[in-house]
Amino acid sequence: MSTTVTKTAGVGGAVSDAVIAVSGLTLRFGGLVCLSEVELTLRRGEILAVIGPNGAGKTSLFNSLTGVYVPQEGSITLNSVDGNTHSLLGRKTHVVNRLGLARTFQNIRLFAALTALENVKIAAETRQKSGPVGIMLGLPHARRNERESDRRAHELMEFVGLGGKINELASSLSYGDQRRLEIARALATDPQVLLLDEPAAGTNPTEKLELADLIKHINRELGISVLLIEHDMRLVMSVADRVTVLNFGKVIASGTPSEVQRNRAVVEAYLGAEMAAEVLDAGPSDTGVAAGAGVAGGADEGKAAGAVGGEEER
Amino acid sequence: MSAVKTLDRQPVTETARRIAALRKGKWYQQQRWARLMGLVFAAVVLDVMAGPQGSSSDVFFALEAVYKEPTSLIVWIAVMVGVWAFAEFGWGYVKPYFDWTKAKATEAGSSVRQVTADRRVKWPLGVGVAVLLIALPEMLSTYWNQVLVGEVAVYVLLAIGLNVVVGWAGLLDLGFIAFFAIGAYSAAYWTGALPVEPPVELTPFLVIPVAVLTCLIAGLLLGAPTLRLRGDYLAIVTLGFHEIIYLIAKNKEDFTNGPRGATGIPGFELDLGFWDYKWGLDPKQYWWLILAFAAVLVFVFRRLEHSRVGRAWTAIREDEVAAAANGVDTVKFKLMAFAIGASTSGIAGVIYASKQQFISPESFILLSSVLVIAYVIFGGMGSLWGVIVGTAFLAWLPQRLKEFVDPKDRYMYLGALLVVMMIYRPQGLIPSRRRKRELTLAKQGIGDADAMTEPVGGRMG
Numbered sequence: 001m002s003t004t005v006t007k008t009a010g011v012g013g014a015v016s017d018a019v020i021a022v023s024g025l026t027l028r029f030g031g032l033v034c035l036s037e038v039e040l041t042l043r044r045g046e047i048l049a050v051i052g053p054n055g056a057g058k059t060s061l062f063n064s065l066t067g068v069y070v071p072q073e074g075s076i077t078l079n080s081v082d083g084n085t086h087s088l089l090g091r092k093t094h095v096v097n098r099l100g101l102a103r104t105f106q107n108i109r110l111f112a113a114l115t116a117l118e119n120v121k122i123a124a125e126t127r128q129k130s131g132p133v134g135i136m137l138g139l140p141h142a143r144r145n146e147r148e149s150d151r152r153a154h155e156l157m158e159f160v161g162l163g164g165k166i167n168e169l170a171s172s173l174s175y176g177d178q179r180r181l182e183i184a185r186a187l188a189t190d191p192q193v194l195l196l197d198e199p200a201a202g203t204n205p206t207e208k209l210e211l212a213d214l215i216k217h218i219n220r221e222l223g224i225s226v227l228l229i230e231h232d233m234r235l236v237m238s239v240a241d242r243v244t245v246l247n248f249g250k251v252i253a254s255g256t257p258s259e260v261q262r263n264r265a266v267v268e269a270y271l272g273a274e275m276a277a278e279v280l281d282a283g284p285s286d287t288g289v290a291a292g293a294g295v296a297g298g299a300d301e302g303k304a305a306g307a308v309g310g311e312e313e314r
Numbered sequence: 315m316s317a318v319k320t321l322d323r324q325p326v327t328e329t330a331r332r333i334a335a336l337r338k339g340k341w342y343q344q345q346r347w348a349r350l351m352g353l354v355f356a357a358v359v360l361d362v363m364a365g366p367q368g369s370s371s372d373v374f375f376a377l378e379a380v381y382k383e384p385t386s387l388i389v390w391i392a393v394m395v396g397v398w399a400f401a402e403f404g405w406g407y408v409k410p411y412f413d414w415t416k417a418k419a420t421e422a423g424s425s426v427r428q429v430t431a432d433r434r435v436k437w438p439l440g441v442g443v444a445v446l447l448i449a450l451p452e453m454l455s456t457y458w459n460q461v462l463v464g465e466v467a468v469y470v471l472l473a474i475g476l477n478v479v480v481g482w483a484g485l486l487d488l489g490f491i492a493f494f495a496i497g498a499y500s501a502a503y504w505t506g507a508l509p510v511e512p513p514v515e516l517t518p519f520l521v522i523p524v525a526v527l528t529c530l531i532a533g534l535l536l537g538a539p540t541l542r543l544r545g546d547y548l549a550i551v552t553l554g555f556h557e558i559i560y561l562i563a564k565n566k567e568d569f570t571n572g573p574r575g576a577t578g579i580p581g582f583e584l585d586l587g588f589w590d591y592k593w594g595l596d597p598k599q600y601w602w603l604i605l606a607f608a609a610v611l612v613f614v615f616r617r618l619e620h621s622r623v624g625r626a627w628t629a630i631r632e633d634e635v636a637a638a639a640n641g642v643d644t645v646k647f648k649l650m651a652f653a654i655g656a657s658t659s660g661i662a663g664v665i666y667a668s669k670q671q672f673i674s675p676e677s678f679i680l681l682s683s684v685l686v687i688a689y690v691i692f693g694g695m696g697s698l699w700g701v702i703v704g705t706a707f708l709a710w711l712p713q714r715l716k717e718f719v720d721p722k723d724r725y726m727y728l729g730a731l732l733v734v735m736m737i738y739r740p741q742g743l744i745p746s747r748r749r750k751r752e753l754t755l756a757k758q759g760i761g762d763a764d765a766m767t768e769p770v771g772g773r774m775g
Contacts, residue, residue: 066639097641109636111629113751122629125622126641132650135621136614146621171755189641 018079019044019193019225020065020088020101025074027057027064027249034060035071036249042193044079047219047226049236049257052246053269058229059106061246062195065227066103067093081192098127102191104182106198106229112171116162116181119170120153123188153188160184160214176207183214193225194218200232208235215239237261245269350398357394361387367720447605451598459597466709467604468666472686473705474611474698475658480687481696481746482624483651484631485541486549489556490686493529493656495563495678497663500525502576502673509571518582518668525660533656534649541648556683563675575674579667593668600669607661612698618654619698627651628748688732694742696749704743 020042027035035057042048050058063069065076065088076088078099086099097103102123111119128149130142157166160180165173170181179199186194196215200208212235219226219239230236236243237257244254247269253260260266268276361380368376380387451459472494479487502508504516504524516524540551563570570576582593582603593599618624626647629637638644667673686705693704711731712724719727735742741750 068635093635093638094641094643097639102641103639105636105639109633109639111632111636112755113632113748114625114628118625118628122622122625122637122642123640125625126643128622130622132618132623132654135623136617138617142621149622169751171751185640 017044018042020227021075021077021079022061022065023075025061025064025071025076027060027069027071034249035064037074038246038249038251040244040251040254042225042227044225045219045223046241047215047228047239049228049230049240049243050246051230051233051236051243051260052252055248056246056269057249058246059197060249062103062197062227062229065096065195066101067091067096078193094126097189097191100190100192101195102186102189102193103195104179104186104197104199106201108175108178108182110170110178110182110185112169114170115167116170116173117150117153117157117166119181120156120184120188121149123185124149124152124156126189156184156187159187159217161210176203176210179203179207179211180214183218187218187222187224191224193227196226196228196230198229198231200230200235208232211235212239346398346402349402350395353394353398354391357390358387361390363723363726364719367722448602451601456597459601461710461713463597463600463604463669464666465713466706467601467608468662468669469686469689469709470702470705471604471608471611471662471665472659473689473693473701474608474615475655475662476686476690477655477696477698477701478615478618478658479651479655480690481701481749482619482627482631483648484627485648485651486545486687487552487652487655488549488687489552489554489559489680489683490655490659491678491680491683492552492556492559493532493659494663494666494682495559495675496529496532496656497525497660498667498673498677499563499570499576499663500528500660501664501667502579505580505668507576507579508569509567510569517585518580518664519584522661522664525664526657529656529660529663530653533653537649537652541645541652553680556680560675560678560680563678570675573675575672575677576667577672579671579673581671582665582668597669600665604665607665608702611658611661612702615698623647623650632752688728692732692735692742694745694749697742697744697746700742700744700746707743 018041020040022038022040025035025038025040026033038057038061040048040050040061050061052058060069064071067088067090070090074089078086078088078101080086080100088096088099088101091099111122114122125145128145130139130145134142154163154166157163160183162173162177162180162184165177170178173181183194183196183199199215200211203211215226215228216239218224228236228240240257242255243257243260245252245260245263245266247265252265252269253263255263262280264276264280267280270276271279362376365376365380365386372378451462454462472490475493476487476490479485479490499508501518501521503510504512504514504521505518506512506515536552536555540548543551564573566572581595582600584591593603626637626642629640629642630644630647634644666677670677685708689705689708690701692708693702694700708728708731712728715724715727741753
């Protein structure tokens with residue numbers, strides 16, 4: 001890992017308050033190395049953004065965390081609030097969810113033919129115990145569960161700002177609302193960690209601002225740690241406490257947003273060595289801004305990176 | 315009455331007119347002639363189909379018979395030409411009225427569902443239907459009573475069970491009759507009608523919970539290793555399971571009595587001490603019994619549909635990956651659907667065995683499995699009322715057709731009806747609301763109408 005320039009600040013000290021600790025994670029598909037010795041720590045209560053060019057392995061990382069893929073090497077540990085430590089490697093997807101990891105999808109995957117409320121209810125009900133016999137007999141326990149999930153779903157719909165749209169079909173909601181609904185559904189499973197896979201993809205600038213607010217709310221009010229994959233650098237820089245950068249399946253940098261912006265390896269990954277040299281060596285006073293623009297794709301100089309960053313990862 | 319005048323399509327210049335004429339093509343190249351040819355061809359085919367039965371010694375017998383006596387052929391062609399002429403030329407005159415009626419109906423908000431949801435309509439309607447169903451056998455002849463119980467009612471029970479598996483959980487089960495057979499053979503075993511002696515002899519009522527349990531376990535046994543398979547593969551496995559059960563029934567002679575089947579299965583009996591009621595040879599009694607079971611099942615299954623279990627099934631059907639990612643234990647819920655469906659089938663099996671007093675492997679052939687699936691799809695997967703009405707209709711139809719067509723041809727008409735139905739109304743007779751939405755969305759490329767295929771977005775997130 002010669003490319004790792006900035007290591008996570010104080011990795012050793014941070015382990016105790018880490019919710020998720022990933023170490024030496026390697027995922028291969030035949031000869032293709034998708035993730036290579038990835039080290040990543042999500043501290044309790046923080047927002048960590050994972051960025052990287054297309055094909056860097058960000059979504060593969062998410063899929064490994066949630067049990068969709070089973071990496072060949074490495075470890076993923078989850079430290080629960082109750083003090084237990086669980087290994088997430090190779091666990092079934094729904095078990096991972098029960099342990100406290102909820103996720104959203106890059107390409108929205110709602111239950112399109114159900115109403116918005118029903119979508120959230122399904123997730124809210126997964127922890128309940130009432131079985132088919134109790135439901136068929138209409139036992140009080142089952143009825144109480146039904147009322148509870150209903151109330152919780154209503155609350156969450158209010159929380160994400162969809163209170164007026166509970167009875168609409170999930171598929172008839174606008175794109176931004178569908179993203180919110182997916183977040184509400186993930187929150188309904190009562191997670192400790194929320195994994196957001198490009199929540200801002202395909203949303204307009206206003207929706208992006210609202211989304212940034214929502215993510216901060218989830219983090220501060222509900223005390224949920226957030227792991228965020230995002231291409232929109234403005235969003236990343238405005239919400240993330242720390243940023244980890246992946247390129248070709250490797251962690252190339254990790255640190256606060258401003259640190260990462262100034263990191264040569266990161267800028268090179270986005271712009272190529274030549275452009276990076278130009279941008280970074282422009283002047284010491286300007287570096288942060290210029291590299292920030294390069295990575296964020298906001299200003300004119302960063303158009304190339306912007307084009308890369310703005311694209312949907314396949 | 316729009317203020318905007320429609321564009322005059324007449325070409326302005328001579329050249330433009332010539333080009334337009336070229337583009338238009340000759341009169342005989344118009345689509346309507348192709349449609350006419352198609353309909354005439356259909357008329358010929360239908361006439362041959364509806365004509366006299368073929369003969370194996372003379373391959374062309376049926377064809378010859380049709381053309382030697384061309385009256386029916388002419389009638390068929392005339393009817394088809396009439397249909398064509400109306401569709402091409404007459405429909406334009408009728409359509410405005412049709413649209414008007416449709417618009418009025420929607421405007422008044424008087425869709426069937428809304429009317430029946432009204433309390434003032436719902437209760438009297440429910441009571442009326444119940445009274446009609448209870449009184450039904452009194453209005454029919456013994457023959458039709460036999461049909462009503464042996465064909466219609468038993469299959470309705472089966473369809474209610476299969477609807478849980480196929481309609482709600484979206485798992486294609488082609489071997490559903492296997493559980494029916496297990497239920498029936500359980501009844502035979504526990505009432506002592508098989509060559510092997512049971513530990514205790516039970517009455518049919520007491521057999522029901524035992525059979526339910528047996529089928530439940532059989533459902534779990536089949537489900538546990540196979541439910542991680544998707545769609546088509548699962549269908550093949552269930553098909554194999556059916557064959558296994560069928561062949562065991564046929565060949566394990568020391569247990570099942572082989573092809574000779576089991577005889578002398580006793581009828582139901584309700585002995586309350588002060589009051590003893592026996593079910594005998596009268597099909598009416600069994601009709602009421604099945605009606606009671608069906609009513610209870612409909613009642614509890616409706617609760618199930620609108621509960622966390624029903625919603626979890628829908629979630630799995632629509633997007634298994636998303637469901638699992640939100641904590642739904644997909645395997646558990648699929649197994650649950652399998653077990654509940656199998657148990658219902660077991661109840662039907664016990665009643666069937668007890669009513670017929672005789673079962674043999676030939677009562678549980680693969681065709682029955684396929685027919686139940688067809689009934690469920692015809693009625694509307696996932697909609698209890700649709701499945702019940704659809705099954706009742708399709709199970710009754712071949713019996714009724716006997717009076718009009720060659721009995722050997724009956725299922726051909728059933729097949730044709732299914733083909734037409736699936737083309738023009740794939741959601742079924744009385745579609746479930748969720749299913750209907752899914753079909754519409756699947757057409758637009760969003761989501762999936764069942765858990766049988768890979769989701770549109772691919773398996774991974």
